[in-house]
Amino acid sequence: MEGTIIATPMGRPQRDNQPLLLLTITDISERKRAEERRLQLERQMQQTQKLESLGVLAGGIAHDFNNLLTIILGNTSLALDDLPPLSPAGESLLTIEKTSLRAAELCRQILAYSGKGRFVIDDIRLGNLVGDMFSLLQSSISKKATLNLNLKEPLPPLHGDPGQIRQVIMNLVTNASEAIGDRGGVITISTGLMQCSREYLCEPYLYENLAEGLYVWFEVSDTGTGMDQETQRRIFEPFFTTKFTGRGLGLSAVLGIVRGHKGALKVYSKPGKGTTVKVLFPALAEGKFSAEQGAAPKAGTWNWKGAGTILLVDDEESVRTLGTRMLERIGFKVLVAADGQEALDIYRKRRDEIALILLDLTMPQMDGEATLHELRRIDAKVRVAISSGYTEAEIAPQFAGKPLFGFLQKPYTLNALTQCLRDAMGDGEIPTEP
Template sequence: MNLRHQVELLTAGFNSVATCCVITDQDWRIVMNNSSAERLFAQHCGSEQIENLRALIPNETMFKEVYDKISSGKALKFQLLDEQFNPSPIKPAWMANFEPISSESEDKTLVIVTIIDFRTRGEELEQRRRAEAEFRAIFDNAFHFLALLSTEGNIIQANRAALDLLEVPSHTDLSDTKFVDAPFFTKEDAKKIQLAVDTALQKEIFRDVVTVHTLSGKLIYVDSVFCPILDEHGHIEYILAEGIDITERLAAEEEREQLRVQIQHAQKLESLGMLAGGIAHDFNNLLMGILGHADLASLKLPAGSLALNNLKEIESTARIAADLCRQMLAYSGKGKFVVQPIDLNSVISEMEQLLAISTSKNTVLKFQFSEELPLMEGDASQISQIILNLVMNASEAIGTKSGIISITTGAMYCDTNYFRTNQVDFNTEPGTYLYLEIADTGSGMDPETVERIFDPFFSTKFTGRGLGLAAVLGIVKGHSGNIKVYSEPGKGTTFKLLFPISKNHVLESIRDNDIQLEDKWRGEGTILIVDDEETILAIAREMLLLCGFEVISARDGFEAIKLYQQSSTDIDCVLLDLTMPRMGGEATFRELRRLNPQLKIIMSSGYNEQEVTQNFVGKGLTGFIQKPYQLSELKLKLKEILSPLEE
């Protein structure tokens, strides 16, 4: 290194010193000074450049004493009192150090003077003390978790919020505790803490959610940030760990997500319900054609005809389909369940043919009915749905192998202990219950699966066990019943459904004399049929002709109004379809009632009576008949409206 570079380095070091440094001759003329001296000059002399040190220190006595000392080559320190800045004589304002240096090139002595301004340093210390106090106040009173860590990951200090969050007493000393080894983290989260410390040591910010166990064992979730704190030279001095308890926020988000899923599910169910209602309505119109033609065909055959049995089977199957349509309408909100005393054995017997065609060919159905079984209160279509659902599930569980499905009915007494072992708890009262047992020899389920099969969206590896069981559970609960499940992998599954016994011992059905009356009764007059379905028009027309009426037919509301205006005096009653294009049933009804307020109008629809008639309350609707209907039902309805006083 040449001399020039050495001089440059020494000059740079001289100027970078924070202490005021001045080089003078023996007459105190300034030869050289650093930048710290310039700041001191500016502060006390009004200028960064002065020629003589006496301008800064106007103390001739001191200078004479100093001169005498340094002439003998001795260094000297002086503590200078400054009355202007520090009136107390106990504490000096400045301290000056005088040290002679010899010059080889010149025959004179130079003096290097270093000056410390205690007044300025005191202000710096005071500012630092205030800053530390402010930091401590902010640190301790912050509402979120704060911990200062060493570069080794040890806790230096933690604020009050951190102690409260961890449920640590305020007097607890956590200093020198290795953060990663603190008793608040699982092994998995301890690894995450170590990763956070390592990331901060790389001068990077780490952020993640950490699971924390408080001293009482409470589980909380903390959104944590670890960041490095650098000193003035850019070196990592500390690591700051910051965290916010987001347990409640996560719970609220989870609740919102569940609500969103529920709303989405409700919207899907609403859409599905609308679809189901529309399908059920249209399917009822189709069933009207099947049931009506079968009914009319049976009247045209001789009593001993072999075809009568086939027609009866068609009628029975069509009625079961109509019951299922009523179930769909109830599900869609377009109908209501009808709860009445029913014979469980009869419900199952009427379904035998449907159950047979709903199971695979390699499955055998076995029925074991208890004799003199009491009645139960229920909706026959709902019970039919349960039976069909469980039987189809059982058939799918058997799969392609041969198997048996047993359907058994009976009555038994159930006490509290019996219900306590059920998979679901409906708080069912002890007593005598009817039971419906459906057992299969299929694949079966393990206990863990059995515990969850009634969850609405739980699916299993076994076919046939899933969404339908939640509906079964809902129907059983709606009937104040209960359900037990027995299952074992490889051996099969048994569902045992329990229903309360009806207090009514008489079935609500059509009396024999009513059937005889409907066979004998014949009407007279003219009836206007209004329906957009050609098949229904043809069937209803033939039925009315068999009842003794003359018939006029219209395919929509506009045609019906026109025909009524032409033949108003001849028409005794109108059989009006509710859902039609162009002019619907409601609009047609209003116009007909305007033309003749006394006109008898029977509304007909594939929708349920309760759903339809609520729109005509107080408007003079004479009656309602639900599709599909048979000749006997139509006769009873017409007799009720047109001949109410006949015995």
């Protein structure tokens, strides 16, 4: 019990002329616990606001940056398509394409911090995923660190993006290695399964009303320097780092990925005693595995040719110019519109010949969502594919109940555009000019 003692002299003395004291004891234990809970909620709210702020910033970066990368990648794809197979320029163009895709991946990593990164959903066996990464992890840690595995099998799968989960594991193992440094030590990766109560799930970092139930987990523990309470409170803040050359984005991305997978994260650490980071994901019940897999190119996609007319709507002139060249290369005739209103005017006049509308999401005056609404007032069966620098997961809530025929993530290559249009066309009849 914690409390305060107050001694108050009484007015009437005793027979021996000694004053009486009135002692009052107040138990403030519950008050202190309530204050600590309030402070914890305030810290969680501040962290949530930081995540949301960076999410808004990341979305803006994604839109503008991916438009630029679309021009680079698109023109590179067209140049590669024009070159003879043994052209000496081919290697240089492939390097440009590869580097541009790496730049796009960096943008997606920034989006991962906000929990809105685009996921390629699959059913993941944690043990298999960690085992496949073992050699890569060993080569990534300090030569004085020993990597041990403690994998419990069999475990039910989790539902998520294997690439994102690998990024979480790699970041945590890399941090553990840096905590060990040149002194030598042990890093252990463990997996397991546990039934999580609501009380247990209230404790993880950045609690967001997670559902109680069965969770698969992995943890990365090290025998490094450990962290004090102040450092632990800040490790997931954007750009906070204890390393001289660090950027402070690794653990921020980890937190965003875990949040995006509806998972939980716990940190246990003491100075001089090492650190353990435990990550929990909702377990997928056996027999309910998703058939949805990562998008793999369909056989024959790159030889596919289109027919009919595409209406390309984008407020960026350079994207319209490039898109026209790419669509014509695939075999389409192209109409272009610089904004939503112009797209509506064109569609009213030429709807019978337009096979599909490739519609940019972010435009001034009338954006893609409003344009789609008006297009469907003209024709409820209009074929529309959305193109955006934002991620598919991020725009999905805007189009709930409004089925689309496709989504094209910027930046995109000629092959990605071809596959999107092939999927969007399906087996339906393609309009042709009368």
